Amino acid sequence: MNRRDFLFASLATVAAAGTLRAAPTSAQQRVLVAYFSLSGNTRAVAGFIHGAIGGNLLEIRPAESYPAEYQAAVDRSRDELHAGERVPLAPFDVPPFDILFIGSPNWWGTIAPPVETFLRTVSLKGKLVVPFFTHGGGGMQRCESTVRAIGEAAGARLLPARTFPGGSATEAEIADWVKSLDLGADPLAFADVPRGTFPLGQPNVANAKWFSGRSWVAPLTGMAALNCPIANVTFEPGCRNNWHRHSGGQLLICVSGEGRYQERASYARPGRVLLPGDIVEIAPGVEHWHGAAPGKWFQHLAISTNPETNKTDWLEPVEEALYCSIGAKREV
Numbered sequence: 001m002n003r004r005d006f007l008f009a010s011l012a013t014v015a016a017a018g019t020l021r022a023a024p025t026s027a028q029q030r031v032l033v034a035y036f037s038l039s040g041n042t043r044a045v046a047g048f049i050h051g052a053i054g055g056n057l058l059e060i061r062p063a064e065s066y067p068a069e070y071q072a073a074v075d076r077s078r079d080e081l082h083a084g085e086r087v088p089l090a091p092f093d094v095p096p097f098d099i100l101f102i103g104s105p106n107w108w109g110t111i112a113p114p115v116e117t118f119l120r121t122v123s124l125k126g127k128l129v130v131p132f133f134t135h136g137g138g139g140m141q142r143c144e145s146t147v148r149a150i151g152e153a154a155g156a157r158l159l160p161a162r163t164f165p166g167g168s169a170t171e172a173e174i175a176d177w178v179k180s181l182d183l184g185a186d187p188l189a190f191a192d193v194p195r196g197t198f199p200l201g202q203p204n205v206a207n208a209k210w211f212s213g214r215s216w217v218a219p220l221t222g223m224a225a226l227n228c229p230i231a232n233v234t235f236e237p238g239c240r241n242n243w244h245r246h247s248g249g250q251l252l253i254c255v256s257g258e259g260r261y262q263e264r265a266s267y268a269r270p271g272r273v274l275l276p277g278d279i280v281e282i283a284p285g286v287e288h289w290h291g292a293a294p295g296k297w298f299q300h301l302a303i304s305t306n307p308e309t310n311k312t313d314w315l316e317p318v319e320e321a322l323y324c325s326i327g328a329k330r331e332v
């Protein structure tokens, strides 16, 4: 096996490893364009943004639609704002994203209640949020400050908001604005990623579908004569991988932050809290998962044992309740 073959063969056996090839930058930052619109102006802007940058487009809908009659809709929205309660939303799925374009009409000087519910419902931790609004002459008013307050409290970073009067925005104008944001320049520029002893590497694009959030992988070794693939894996807060097993086992050496680990055999037990210096020996074929603690970054070295034949089988995601149950008690 030459050096290049060795690198690719051995990295495939590292649980959280990607390949050495980085995906195109645009694929590394997942974009979601989410909006609420009553009369279509904000929907049109969202459509132009989506056309300019791609990603996923999501319409935010209240569980109970606003009345078609304008004055009735105005009355209801005023009542909702006065009540200050979250307006329930129709069921929706949020695809994984790194950058959120969030759009709302200016209602009574602020964002429409369904948008506020959405922002308070989805996880914004570590995301980049780009707000945009349409208005009927009042401009920004409190729209931007409201989104900023919600986003920053949730751990997001915000770019300056942009407003568009009524239905006047053109596709070309919006394409220029999106381009001026230069979001594709550096895939990690917006990621609030700690840099530590070992390199961060690249976004773990190859295995992203088996991780609940963002992760990065940096292969550290490559000498074929040693046959010992080691990678530094970084998990963003709350990110863990699916249940999985390695036919040849795996060794984890915890480097920084705080992590979680659980084996299927110890399912009834609370699992392990991982801290720097902890070692996890994972026997061949044992079903397990690992990742960051809620609200904490985590890094471990992943060492592929028996790498000549080691193979990873990915299973189902870890249930939120199970994940959150770990940490009450530290097991070693």
Ligand SMILES: Cc1cc2nc3c(=O)[nH]c(=O)nc-3n(C[C@H](O)[C@H](O)[C@H](O)COP(=O)(O)O)c2cc1C
Residues within 6 Å of the ligand: 036, 037, 038, 039, 040, 041, 042, 043, 073, 074, 077, 078, 104, 105, 106, 107, 108, 109, 110, 134, 135, 136, 137, 138, 139, 165, 166, 167
């Ligand atoms: C209930 C309601 C309240 C509004 N309040 C304001 C306002 O305070 N300031 C403003 O400039 N426009 C206001 N407007 C106008 C909308 O912001 C504007 O028409 C917007 O483009 C509508 O977006 P949409 O077509 O996506 O629903 C209001 C409209 C409605 C229906």
